[in-house]
Amino acid sequence: MASKTKKLGLVSLALCIGLSLNINVNAATPHKKSNFFRYNGGISKTDILLRKKLRFHDVKSVEKPAPQDPAMVELGQSLFFDKELSGRRNIDCETCHSPFLGSADGQSQSRAQGAIGLGPSRRQNGDERFDFLPRNALSLWNRGVPGWDVMFWDGRLSGNAQEGFISPAGDDTPQNFTNALGAFSAFPITPDEEMRGFPGQLDVFGQPNELGDLTDEDFVEIWDLITARIVNNEGYDELLDAAFPGVEQKDLDIADLSNAMGAFMTEAFTALDSxxxxxxxxxxxxxxxxxxxxxxxxxxxxxxxxxxxxxxxxxxxxxxxxxxxxxxxxxxxxxxxxxxxxxxxxxxxxxxxxxxxxxxxxxxxxxxxxxxxxxxxxxxxxxxxxxxxxxxxxxxxxxxxxxxxxxxxxxxxxxxxxxxxxxxxxxxxxxxxxxxxxxxxxxxxxxxxASLNLFEIIPTSVASGLPLAD
Known part of the structure; x- marks a missing residue:
């Protein structure tokens, strides 16, 4: 049973090798070594074979995402950790995508609504209605890299800003997402067992969950209600104005909020220095x-x-x-x-x-x-x-x-x-x-x-004022 514990050489020879590997060796002389030599200090037979393999498979350095707007990142950070985005104000994005758990949640299949705690220790909260989510939570590493246009295990969400987006929302899919990662942020909000909550349930303040009586297919209604929560919360006024200068808050929509979360996730979870x-x-x-x-x-x-x-x-x-x-x-x-x-x-x-x-x-x-x-x-x-x-x-x-x-x-x-x-x-x-x-x-x-310790991306508080911990 699997356990449950988590967690070179002559210059002439070198010149030939460098040329065979398409490496710039123009400056490789006995008096002035090329960047290749200065950086590598030699090459072994294993390196020769491996670099040929990498060349054959066209494996190249990954293009990093463009720098993100700091104001969008700051807004997205607060939203990512804010339970205001869930129907009952009891779950945030970090619940299933924790910086402490590889940007996932350490569970085979996630426990969301009706559960409390973080990661593998998360359990059903008393006798609250609780359903396992049907799949393992995907990580967020490098999802903002150019060309990452497919989301979810089954690819039900895909697209980009140039060609448009396809999602379970069909014709109601917003087309003003920045990229697929931004679009991704809008969808965990909608299922009842994930973030929306079930009919008849109250939020953490004992108030009715206005999203609970909707269905998973009521995308527009759910998104509008969540957007209203954020733009009507005074704690978000400064963040929204900084992220969307010159735009009236009433004109913001779920794609704007999702793009901010996408900017934060791109900044926080790009991991390309292995x-x-x-x-x-x-x-x-x-x-x-x-x-x-x-x-x-x-x-x-x-x-x-x-x-x-x-x-x-x-x-x-x-x-x-x-x-x-x-x-x-x-x-x-x-x-x-x-x-x-x-x-x-x-x-x-x-x-x-x-x-x-x-x-x-x-x-x-x-x-x-x-x-x-x-x-x-x-x-x-x-x-x-x-x-x-x-x-x-x-x-x-x-x-x-x-x-x-x-x-x-x-x-x-x-x-x-x-x-x-x-x-x-x-x-x-x-x-x-x-x-x-x-x-x-x-x-x-x-x-x-750098991914081993992401403590610095966790805010001390969120704009809504809701607690970070359960």
Whole structure:
């Protein structure tokens, strides 16, 4: 059972190598070393092989987001941590995207309305109505990077400011979002079990929750009510005026508030100074030998880069990797979760989920769309041999209330495996334990050390005056 504990050389030779790797060596002479030499101090056989692999897979340094407007960031920070955005004023964005928990919540599937506490210790609050959210909370790392245009495990929200946005709100989807991350901020507000609350419930002040009697499909009404809460709160006047100079507050809408939260999340959760980033920038000493061997496997025999491609280790596409079907399931197919297939209506896309980025991956377990694997190594081993992993899966590693909800009857397993992505294959012999350790080392090299302590992004208070803690 997976545990539950969280947490070079001659100049002529060098010139040839540099040229073969498309590195600028024009200044490499015995009297004046190039930036390559000055920065690297040498190159090993492993580095030669790895840089060829990276070049073959077109893995380049990631373009960082443009600097964010400080006034928008400040407003977005307050909104992100403000329970005023939930129907009962009892949940904020940080509940499921905590800076202390890898910008996620450390749970297989999230506990939202009807629960109290933070992260894995969050539990049902007395006898309040409580439903698990159907999926694992996705992290927020690098979501503001240009080109990140797909959100949620099933991709039901996508788009950009140039081409427009598509969402579950259909024709009511605002088109004035800055990017998909901004758009993302508007949607956790709407489901009853997430932030909106259930009918008949009171807020923390004992007042009626005006959002409770609406439905999950009443997007415009919900957004208008939440926007009204913020613009009518005197505590937000200064922040709103600074973020939207010359705009009357009455003309603001949910997209404006969401764009501010997107600006904050971009500022707070962009994590592009990992050892791998420094290696991509030319520093051969940035990664350990084990991490380099792991990268060679990742971009070679283990075939991870077939889906986890590019500088962020994601193709932003959807794949069926035969993740165990555990937990509540989602929609009409519950207790199954059909993933992308439920959005497109195409059975061939059943059980497909968006490839997650692997940046800071070791910080954000549990893993898979439903948090089926508590440990990253187990998730990696599943990718390397999904047939064995699915057949021998131990559901006791997920949230204890969900452990008994595992769809492992032969017909379901056969159905899942029948559309298994063909890219999920290891070339040659299976990886041994030492090679898996090397893969794990490469996963660690994807962690930005600055992400280990984000205490400074947490405000001391929020503009509404509501408490930060439960």
């Amino acid at each position: 050892p791998f980033d420094r290696y991509l920038a030319g520093d051969n000493s940035a990664m350990s030998d084990s991490a380099k061997r792991g990268a060679l496997l990742f971009y070679g025999r283990a075939n991870c880069a077939a889906c986890h491609s590019g500088g962020l280790q994601t193709d932003f596409e959807f794949h069926n990797i035969a993740a165990p079907q555990v937990g509540t399931g989602r929609g009409d197919a519950a207790p199954l979760d059909l993933g992308r297939g439920a959005i497109t209506g195409n059975p061939s896309e059943n059980f497909q989920f968006r490839t997650p980025s692997l940046r800071n991956i070791e910080l954000e377990g549990p893993y898979m769309h439903n948090g089926a694997f508590d440990e990253l190594e187990d998730a990696i081993r599943h990718h390397l041999d999904p047939f064995t992993s699915l057949a021998t899966y131990d559901a006791s590693q997920i949230e204890f209330e969900l452990a008994g909800i595992f769809q492992n009857d032969p017909q379901t397993l056969e159905t899942i495996l029948s559309t298994l992505d063909p890219e999920l294959v290891v070339y040659g012999r299976p990886l041994n334990d030492n090679e898996i350790k090397d893969l794990m080392s490469f996963m660690s090299a994807l962690t930005d050390p």
